[in-house]
Amino acid sequence: MRYAGIDIGSRTIKLAVIENGRLxxxxxxxxxxxxxxxxxxLMDDAVFDVITATGYGRHLIRGHxxxxxxTEITAFVLGARxxxxxxxxxxxxxxxxxxxxxxxxxxxxxxFEMNDRCAAGTGRxxxxxxxxxxxxxxxxxxxxxxxxxxxxxxxxCTVFAESEVVSLTSQGAKRNEVALGxxxxxxxxxxxxxxxxxxxxxxxxxxxxxxxxxxKILLENEMGRPVFVPPDPQIVGAIGAALSASEDx
Amino acid sequence: MSDYTKMWSSIGLDLKGHDALLSVLGNxxxxxxxxxxxxPQGMKYFDFVxxxxxxLRIKELMDAKAQGRKVIGSYxxxxxxxxxxxxxxxxxxxxxxxxxxxxxxxxxxxxxTCSLIKAAFGFKLGKVCPYLEASDVVVGENTCDxxxxxxxxxxxxxxxxxxxxxxxTKSEMxxxxxxxxxxxxxxxxxKVSGKKVTVASLKKAVEIVNAxxxxxxxxxxxxxxxxxxxxxxxxxxVNQVFFHDDPIRFTDSVNxxxxxxxxxxxxxxxxxxxxxxRVVVSGCPMAVPNWKLPMLIESSKAVIxxxxxxxxxxxxxxxxxxxGNTLDEILDSITDRYFNIDCAVFTPNPSRCxxxxxxxxxxxxxxxxxxxxxxxxxxxxxxxxxxxxLETSGIPxxxxxxxxxxxxxxxxxxxxxxxxxRIKRK
Numbered sequence: 001m002r003y004a005g006i007d008i009g010s011r012t013i014k015l016a017v018i019e020n021g022r023l024x025x026x027x028x029x030x031x032x033x034x035x036x037x038x039x040x041x042l043m044d045d046a047v048f049d050v051i052t053a054t055g056y057g058r059h060l061i062r063g064h065x066x067x068x069x070x071t072e073i074t075a076f077v078l079g080a081r082x083x084x085x086x087x088x089x090x091x092x093x094x095x096x097x098x099x100x101x102x103x104x105x106x107x108x109x110x111x112f113e114m115n116d117r118c119a120a121g122t123g124r125x126x127x128x129x130x131x132x133x134x135x136x137x138x139x140x141x142x143x144x145x146x147x148x149x150x151x152x153x154x155x156x157c158t159v160f161a162e163s164e165v166v167s168l169t170s171q172g173a174k175r176n177e178v179a180l181g182x183x184x185x186x187x188x189x190x191x192x193x194x195x196x197x198x199x200x201x202x203x204x205x206x207x208x209x210x211x212x213x214x215x216k217i218l219l220e221n222e223m224g225r226p227v228f229v230p231p232d233p234q235i236v237g238a239i240g241a242a243l244s245a246s247e248d249x
Numbered sequence: 250m251s252d253y254t255k256m257w258s259s260i261g262l263d264l265k266g267h268d269a270l271l272s273v274l275g276n277x278x279x280x281x282x283x284x285x286x287x288x289p290q291g292m293k294y295f296d297f298v299x300x301x302x303x304x305l306r307i308k309e310l311m312d313a314k315a316q317g318r319k320v321i322g323s324y325x326x327x328x329x330x331x332x333x334x335x336x337x338x339x340x341x342x343x344x345x346x347x348x349x350x351x352x353x354x355x356x357x358x359x360x361x362t363c364s365l366i367k368a369a370f371g372f373k374l375g376k377v378c379p380y381l382e383a384s385d386v387v388v389g390e391n392t393c394d395x396x397x398x399x400x401x402x403x404x405x406x407x408x409x410x411x412x413x414x415x416x417x418t419k420s421e422m423x424x425x426x427x428x429x430x431x432x433x434x435x436x437x438x439x440k441v442s443g444k445k446v447t448v449a450s451l452k453k454a455v456e457i458v459n460a461x462x463x464x465x466x467x468x469x470x471x472x473x474x475x476x477x478x479x480x481x482x483x484x485x486x487v488n489q490v491f492f493h494d495d496p497i498r499f500t501d502s503v504n505x506x507x508x509x510x511x512x513x514x515x516x517x518x519x520x521x522x523x524x525x526x527r528v529v530v531s532g533c534p535m536a537v538p539n540w541k542l543p544m545l546i547e548s549s550k551a552v553i554x555x556x557x558x559x560x561x562x563x564x565x566x567x568x569x570x571x572x573g574n575t576l577d578e579i580l581d582s583i584t585d586r587y588f589n590i591d592c593a594v595f596t597p598n599p600s601r602c603x604x605x606x607x608x609x610x611x612x613x614x615x616x617x618x619x620x621x622x623x624x625x626x627x628x629x630x631x632x633x634x635x636x637x638x639l640e641t642s643g644i645p646x647x648x649x650x651x652x653x654x655x656x657x658x659x660x661x662x663x664x665x666x667x668x669x670x671r672i673k674r675k
Contacts, residue, residue: 056659073667074674097660109671111640114664116650116657 004048005241007075008035008057011095011123012208015042016238018246023082026235031095036060052241056097070244072237073099077109078247079240080204083230088200091190091219091227092236093209095123100193102200111197120156121189123208128158129182132165133175137212140179144214147180156189180214187218194223203227206236253304256311260383263376270349270377271303274538281544285480287520289513291506292483298490302537306493307379313339314383319442322384324369325392326564326590327415330496331583332435334454336442341380342492343369343387346536348653350375357402363624364652365536366399373406380493381407386441388434391415392594393627411437417594428584435580451579455569461496464503465565471510472554473612476519477527478510481553482543483520488560489537526551526669527613531605531635532620533628534559539653542620542661549666554612557605558620563590566604593627601631602638609644615672616645618665623652645672 002024007014010031017025027042035057043051052068053061054075062069072092076099080090090101096119104110119125130140151173155161161182168178186209194203203225209215210233220227230236257264278299282292298306310320321333322343333340348364350371358370372378381387389400389412404410413430416423435446444450468487471478487503494502513519528546530553535542543553557563569586571579591601605617617639621628632648639646647668651657 056663071663071667071670073663074670097663108674109667112664112667112671114660116660 001050001246002048003242003245004043004046004051005075005238005243005245006039006043006051006053006055006061007072007235007237007241008039008053008055008061009094009237010056010097012234013038013042013055013057014235014238015046016235016242017046017048018239018242023235023239026232026238028234031057036064040064050245052245054237054241068245070241072097073101073112074109075237075240075244076101076206077103077107077240078243079236079238080206080230081107082239082243083236084202084204084228087202087204087228089194089197090204090206091194092205092207093121093123093186093190093215094207095119098122098190098193100190100197100199102197113193113196115189115193119158121186125156125158125161126182126186126209126212128162129165129179132162133169133179135175135179141183141212141214143176144179144183145217147174147176149177150180150184151177153178153181153185156185161185183212183214183218187215187222191219191222199223199225201225205229206233208234210234253308256308257303257379260307260311260379261376262379262382266350266375267303267377267379270347270375274302274347275300277538277540281540282482282486285482285520287518288483289479289506289509291502291509292479292486294502294505295483295486295490298494299486299537302493303379306495307383309495310339310341310380310383314385319385319438320380320383321386321388321438322380323388323390324365324396325388325390326559327390327392327587327592328388328413329431329434329583329587331451331454331458331569332431332438332446334457334496335435335446335451336438336444337450338438338442341384342536343381343384344372344378344536345369346539346653347372349377358399361624362399363395363622364539365534365622365625366395368536368653370399370403370406373403385409386411386437388413392592393625395624395626409441415594416588417596419588419595424584424588427588428580431580431584431587446576448574448576448579451576452571455571455579455583457496457500459568461491461500461503462565462568464500464507465491466568467507468503468510469555469562469565471507471514474514474519475527475613476517476523476525477521477552477554478513478519479506480520481530481547481556482540484553485535485540485543485556485560488556488565489535491565492536492560521552526672527554527615529553529555529557529605529608529612529614529617530561530620531557531617532632533622533625534561535620536560541653541655541658542618542649542651545658545662545665546618549662549669551665551669554614555608557601557608559592562604562608563592563601593631598631602635605635605639606642606644609639616647616668618668619646619648621648621650623650 058069098115330340345368353374354367354370391397
């Protein structure tokens with residue numbers, strides 16, 4: 001049996017196919033203004049027997065494809081287990097959501113917290129801030145890591161933080177120090193969510209923002225625990241959805 | 250439906266705004282309530298009440314006023330309906346459940362004010378709540394700081410605002426304060442109505458209100474059955490109608506509904522399949538038409554089996570046990586009854602959490618969803634310790650903070666579904 005999972009996120013759609021416990025296919029594309037069409041393109045020639053949907057667009061696809069849906073939270077719990085059995089908590093920072101999840105001794109979902117309503121401190125926030133500073137996402141993280149000190153950013157609202165950054169740079173603040181300040185702000189907010197679910201042991205870090213080395217390093221310092229980033233942190237939810245299909249059968 | 254335009258104009262409603270409100274309300278009602286499957290026949294009465302919520306019921310209030318009876322509006326379960334009935338008055342709960350004219354409310358209130366308070370102002374300034382416009386006296390009460398200070402601003406906007414102080418601790422002094430406030434309230438009621446509260450009128454009033462609460466308690470107890478004989482949405486609606494319907498007719502209608510539900514339980518029929526995930530909702534009141542959270546919950550393959558809320562068990566679970574035959578002794582009994590209410594304005598407030606646990610057990614719920622309105626300090630503050638205590642007792646708990654607008658519906662749905670996935674995987 002080939003089990004597929006599709007994770008329709010706010011910025012990226014991910015497809016994973018699992019066969020005999022191995023990941024045999026993984027694909028991504030930008031969500032765009034037409035997530036349904038992008039999802040259909042992704043699935044087009046992919047070979048699978050059953051599929052499960054997750055992500056904020058999970059209910060969207062159900063009208064077009066008879067498939068079960070699970071929330072991202074459960075998908076991340078299952079997906080994280082695929083990569084590591086020694087993590088006690090999960091942090092996912094996606095395009096518009098941040099989720100902190102703690103697991104019980106058997107690796108089941110114990111508690112979770114999500115950011116409220118707006119996309120403050122999520123992947124989208126980092127994207128906008130990188131653009132304001134004139135960096136690509138890769139340059140942004142490297143620049144922050146190169147800074148010796150951080151310029152403090154007070155606002156977590158994407159709109160307000162943009163004005164704050166513009167005003168700081170016009171006052172002559174160094175670009176890489178502002179970059180570090182932005183990374184610190186996002187980590188402090190995520191750490192706060194994580195502490196509310198009482199993380200244990202290693203932290204599993206997933207979602208697009210886990211590709212950012214600076215966030216990972218700062219998070220390790222802030223939490224005082226090792227942070228594990230899987231080889232492809234964006235695909236974790238899709239793998240989790242695929243695994244849930246294999247459990248159901 | 251009859252044409253009530255003349256009546257609405259006569260009490261000073263803004264017809265355009267009112268029409269807009271009624272059309273939104275009507276659409277929401279048919280989408281959320283009438284679309285449910287397997288509803289009990291007994292809900293037809295409540296559908297009718299809702300369809301006439303600004304019509305026939307207001308006409309009844311106007312008729313009562315024409316007979317010299319006074320309409321007393323209030324916003325809180327600490328305002329004793331018994332005392333209003335004892336001077337032959339009509340007690341009504343006032344509208345505070347919809348995001349209507351918040352921009353108007355924000356000209357008088359800070360933006361970071363809870364939706365309940367903003368709605369009360371929005372309705373008043375927009376002139377769309379016929380209950381408020383028909384009220385001879387509006388009773389405010391010093392529960393939270395938000396309401397307490399808001400009434401200072403509200404006073405000049407209404408004909409006769411009467412503010413009642415409330416205790417904040419369950420102490421001897423607190424109880425004495427409550428009794429004194431109720432005594433003062435009787436004087437106020439006697440003055441506006443020109444009628445005296447007598448032992449006989451007060452006893453009769455207690456009997457009417459006790460019967461009404463008994464009927465709602467009966468409904469609450471029936472919901473322990475699996476499959477659930479009635480949806481949480483419909484049961485919430487009954488608890489909402491509790492606040493503005495004629496008490497005797499309401500009591501009969503709830504008892505009729507319960508007779509039907511007893512049959513359902515005996516036959517093992519329900520609104521959702523047996524084994525559907527069962528939850529208790531605990532926290533802030535849900536006034537009409539605040540149906541957002543129950544709708545999200547019950548469209549996620551779960552059923553609400555109890556509400557630990559002012560619009561729910563907090564408002565109805567205690568009855569007045571009359572001890573004695575003098576006015577003072579009956580007033581003592583009424584004070585005792587209201588002093589039991591475990592509102593989060595009290596500190597400390599341990600009995601509330603104990604009761605949530607008790608409800609979870611007797612209603613066979615798998616978890617608790619704690620609901621707080623944004624900026625509602627008492628319930629938001631209490632939500633952390635309540636969650637901790639419930640989780641420690643093995644009751645999965647989801648803490649939600651939201652308000653009347655729909656912008657966070659997607660995020661709430663994800664949280665709610667994930668919570669049910671957590672419960673089911675256990």
